[in-house]
Each structure stands twice: as C-alpha cells, then as structure tokens.
Amino acid sequence: MKHSVIAIDQSTSATKIMLFGDKCEMIRRINIPHRQIYLQPGWVEHDAEEIYRNTVKGITELLGKENPNAAAYSLAITNQRETVVIWNKSTGKPIYNAVVWQCMRGQQFCNRLKELGYDQMVQEKTGLLIDPYFSASGAKWILDNVEGAREASEKGELLFGTIDSWLIWKLTGGKSHVTDYTNASRTLLMNIHSLKWDEDLLDLFTIPQNMMPKLLPCDSIFGETTVDGLFDAPISIAGVLGDSHGALAGQMCFEEGLGKATYGTGSSVMVNIGEKFASAPSGLVTSIGFSALGKLFYAFEGNIHCTGATIKWLQEKLQLINSPNEAEKLATNIESNGGVYFVPAFAGLGAPWWQSDCKAIICGMTLGTGREHIVRAALESIAYQVTDLINTMTQQASIGLKEIRVDGGPTRNKFLMQFQANCLRVPVNCSDIEEASALGAVIMNGMARKVWKDFAEVESLRKSRCRIMPENNAMQMKELYEGWQKAVKQLIN
Numbered sequence: 149m150k151h152s153v154i155a156i157d158q159s160t161s162a163t164k165i166m167l168f169g170d171k172c173e174m175i176r177r178i179n180i181p182h183r184q185i186y187l188q189p190g191w192v193e194h195d196a197e198e199i200y201r202n203t204v205k206g207i208t209e210l211l212g213k214e215n216p217n218a219a220a221y222s223l224a225i226t227n228q229r230e231t232v233v234i235w236n237k238s239t240g241k242p243i244y245n246a247v248v249w250q251c252m253r254g255q256q257f258c259n260r261l262k263e264l265g266y267d268q269m270v271q272e273k274t275g276l277l278i279d280p281y282f283s284a285s286g287a288k289w290i291l292d293n294v295e296g297a298r299e300a301s302e303k304g305e306l307l308f309g310t311i312d313s314w315l316i317w318k319l320t321g322g323k324s325h326v327t328d329y330t331n332a333s334r335t336l337l338m339n340i341h342s343l344k345w346d347e348d349l350l351d352l353f354t355i356p357q358n359m360m361p362k363l364l365p366c367d368s369i370f371g372e373t374t375v376d377g378l379f380d381a382p383i384s385i386a387g388v389l390g391d392s393h394g395a396l397a398g399q400m401c402f403e404e405g406l407g408k409a410t411y412g413t414g415s416s417v418m419v420n421i422g423e424k425f426a427s428a429p430s431g432l433v434t435s436i437g438f439s440a441l442g443k444l445f446y447a448f449e450g451n452i453h454c455t456g457a458t459i460k461w462l463q464e465k466l467q468l469i470n471s472p473n474e475a476e477k478l479a480t481n482i483e484s485n486g487g488v489y490f491v492p493a494f495a496g497l498g499a500p501w502w503q504s505d506c507k508a509i510i511c512g513m514t515l516g517t518g519r520e521h522i523v524r525a526a527l528e529s530i531a532y533q534v535t536d537l538i539n540t541m542t543q544q545a546s547i548g549l550k551e552i553r554v555d556g557g558p559t560r561n562k563f564l565m566q567f568q569a570n571c572l573r574v575p576v577n578c579s580d581i582e583e584a585s586a587l588g589a590v591i592m593n594g595m596a597r598k599v600w601k602d603f604a605e606v607e608s609l610r611k612s613r614c615r616i617m618p619e620n621n622a623m624q625m626k627e628l629y630e631g632w633q634k635a636v637k638q639l640i641n
Contacts, residue, residue, distance in 0.1 A: 152168065155586040160228045221383045228249060274349070275446075284335055366439050407551075414451055423444060476564070489510070489525055531564060554568075
C-alpha cells in the first residue's frame with residue numbers, strides 16, 4: 149500500500165498543510181493564514197486555538213472528499229520555533245495568547261539577566277544568547293502577569309510548549325506532551341549537552357519543571373491522532389522539527405561541512421558542524437541541527453538583514469530596474485563592478501559584524517559609474533554577506549565547507565549564484581525544493597517509520613536544479629572580497 153505523509157508547516161503567518169508521496173514528492177497543499185495580534189508596539193501574539201482549528205480545517209480540506217484510510221497516512225510537523233504557549237492541562241485552554249518569537253515584551257528581563265552577568269552561563273548551556281527572541285522570557289511574562297498563573301503552575305496544573313507541543317497535545321487529545329530536540333534547543337531552557345531541561349535555567353526564568361514536555365529525537369513517534377475524528381483509526385505523528393532545522397534536513401545537509409542558505413528578503417544561513425558541540429562566533433548561535441538515526445548534529449545559525457530586500461529597494465525606491473529579473477541582465481552588461489561596492493546596511497549590519505547603528509552606503513563611484521555598476525554591486529553584496537557569515541562559521545568550528553545548498557527566489561539569478569560559488573570557492577547546489585522545511589519533517593517521518601535505514605538512502609532522493617562550480621579566478625575573487633571588507637570597515641569607522 150502506498151503511504152502518504154501529511155506535513156503541517158505551522159509558520160508565523162499561516163498554517164500550511166501539504167501532502168507528500170512516498171518518494172518525498174509534494175502532491176498538493178493548503179494555506180490558511182491566521183491573525184497577527186499587536187496589543188502594543190513591539191508585542192506580537194497568536195491565538196493558539198485559532199492555529200489548531202486551522203490545522204484541522206487544513207487537513208480536512210487537503211484530503212477533500214476522500215474517505216481516508218488511516219493505514220495509508222501519517223503526519224509530520226515543522227513549525228515557527230520560539231513561539232510559546234501555556235495552557236491548562238485539565239481544560240485544554242491556553243491561559244493567554246501565544247507569545248510569538250518576534251515579541252519584545254521580555255526585553256527588560258533579558259537586559260537585567262545580562263546586567264547580572266548570566267550571559268556566559270546561558271550561552272555555555274544553551275548555545276544561545278539571552279534575548280526575548282527565544283521562548284523563556286515570554287513564558288515567564290505569562291506566568292508573572294496572568295492572574296493565578298504562577299500559583300497554578302506550581303500546583304502542576306499548567307503545561308509549557310512551543311507550537312509543535314501544543315499541536316501534538318491537541319491532536320492526541322492530551323495524551324502526548326512532547327517536543328523534539330530542535331524546538332527545545334530554541335527555548336533558552338534546554339541544556340544542549342545533556343539534552344535535558346536545565347534546572348538552573350528553569351530557576352533563572354522561574355518556570356516549574358512540571359510544566360515541561362518530554363524531549364525526543366526528531367525521528368520519533370510523537371503520538372497518535374484521528375485529527376478530531378477525520379480518520380476512523382489513529383494515524384501516527386512521526387517526525388517533528390523546527391522550521392530552519394527542517395530546511396537543513398530538507399536540503400539533506402546530513403554531513404559536517406554542508407550548509408544551507410535560504411535567500412529571501414533577508415537570508416537564513418545554517419551550517420552542519422558535526423556531532424561535536426562548538427561555541428558559535430560572537431553574535432551567532434549554536435543549536436541542535438537535527439537528531440535522527442541515533443545521531444545528533446549541531447549547527448551554527450545566523451541571519452542577514454538585507455539580501456533580496458536590496459534588489460526590491462533598487463526597483464521600488466531608486467527605480468533603477470523594472471523587475472528583479474532585470475538585475476541579472478544589467479549586471480552582465482559590464483565586465484566588473486568598476487570598483488563600486490554596495491553595503492546594504494538598511495537595518496544596520498547584521499552577522500557577523502553586528503553594527504546596529506550603521507547605515508547603507510555605496511562607495512567607489514566615479515563619473516564613469518552607471519546604473520549597471522550599482523545594480524551589479526547590489527547583487528555582489530548578497531554573495532559577500534553570505535560569504536562573511538559562512539567563513540566566520542567554518543573558521544570557528546574548524547571545518548571545511550563542502551557545499552552550500554540554496555533555495556529561494558534569488559537563486560534563479562545565474563549571475564548571483566555563480567558569483568556566490570566564486571566567493572565561497574565551493575559548489576553552490578540550487579535545489580528545486582519548494583518547501584524545504586516541510587520536506588525535512590517528511591524525511592524525519594520516514595526515518596521514524598523505518599522507511600530508510602541510513603542518510604545515504606534519503607540523499608539519493610534529492611533533486612537538484614543545477615550545481616554551480618567556482619570559476620578559475622581565485623586571485624581575482626580574493627581582491628574583490630578584500631575590496632568588500634574595506635568598504636564594510638569604511639562604513640563601520
């Protein structure tokens with residue numbers, strides 16, 4: 149019997165439900181957006197019950213009028229990571245809206261912890277920085293500010309969970325209170341060496357141990373569900389991991405030295421650093437990349453503020469191009485950037501420079517500079533920023549980058565991808581993966597169900613649109629990259 153996997157990709161903006169076949173091919177999908185709740189500036193919330201209703205609705209719509217045979221289906225989950233829910237385990241009701249990873253309400257408490265000198269202890273245990281981005285301060289805020297919550301938590305009446313935990317608990321009718329290592333590693337509460345909830349961290353954020361879900365590898369069976377009676381018999385929930393980790397697995401970066409870059413408005417970069425923990429370079433974080441087949445891989449992660457956003461700025465604000473597609477044509481009309489460098493610090497300089505007060509600059513212009521030079525410099529800046537980040541990661545972990553696997557709209561730009569390969573001096577592998585995070589969850593699902601015995605079997609399913617090798621121009625690229633670094637230092641100074 150053919151087996152299909154229903155993948156829930158619970159993102160920040162929508163519930164995405166996808167159906168995958170037994171060869172990891174996506175068959176169809178449903179998207180249902182949910183509300184973004186802004187009670188005051190800097191606060192972001194979601195209605196966790198709305199998210200669950202949308203999940204059931206999405207699965208129902210995905211299967212349509214079929215009378216689903218439970219034996220032919222299982223379910224996998226990938227999700228927005230740090231968003232936190234606290235609910236009453238008797239009523240099944242959240243005691244407050246989910247506090248979203250973008251929410252800044254925990255900033256004051258995080259600042260106090262840093263002033264008290266807890267930075268090093270927290271980073272050593274979690275691989276993370278003390279920041280409201282992660283789950284712990286949001287959970288503490290709920291317990292401190294919702295009437296009766298602190299007392300109820302101490303009595304063991306409340307449960308803590310990231311969105312995966314919440315969905316699994318609801319789908320299983322309260323039978324499974326669990327999470328996976330990747331989501332747990334983003335809470336600021338898990339010790340990523342011992343793979344346990346850390347008593348010191350729980351005490352620091354005043355969160356009782358009795359609230360916490362059971363920790364499991366990504367390729368576990370997390371429970372069973374009928375999806376509110378949609379199936380006549382329970383199906384397994386197998387394969388769970390956070391969305392960025394899902395993309396790392398979906399790009400099949402199963403070896404040390406393989407990394408993924410997602411090019412969007414900004415760029416998310418994650419590199420598999422192997423089975424041994426390493427402290428991340430300043431401003432970056434170490435997380436659990438994924439855990440499967442009895443192995444656990446760590447990863448460095450960093451984010452770049454402006455990549456695709458730079459091209460959009462050229463189009464909409466400067467009107468130098470009519471569409472992003474025109475950028476490639478203009479860039480290849482000239483032989484070089486003519487000494488022009490564009491440092492797109494529109495929102496400050498992110499990793500690995502971390503200069504939040506900087507503003508964007510275009511430097512090196514002469515009377516001979518035309519729009520082609522500026523557009524080319526903008527495209528080159530995307531590759532330079534990714535190179536900065538990956539070089540910092542690989543040098544810190546003392547590993548050699550083998551290949552970078554990329555996805556996102558800008559990967560269709562052949563000039564950019566070739567320039568990226570030239571900068572990094574490794575192959576750039578452009579995938580046709582439309583939903584890398586969901587595919588990662590499907591891969592973990594298959595491992596949980598013993599469909600694949602090793603990583604090589606899964607790797608054989610990977611489809612690549614193209615693999616771009618570096619050109620024979622290492623000396624030229626060294627000079628160009630030095631020019632970029634001088635431009636960045638000129639901006640900082």
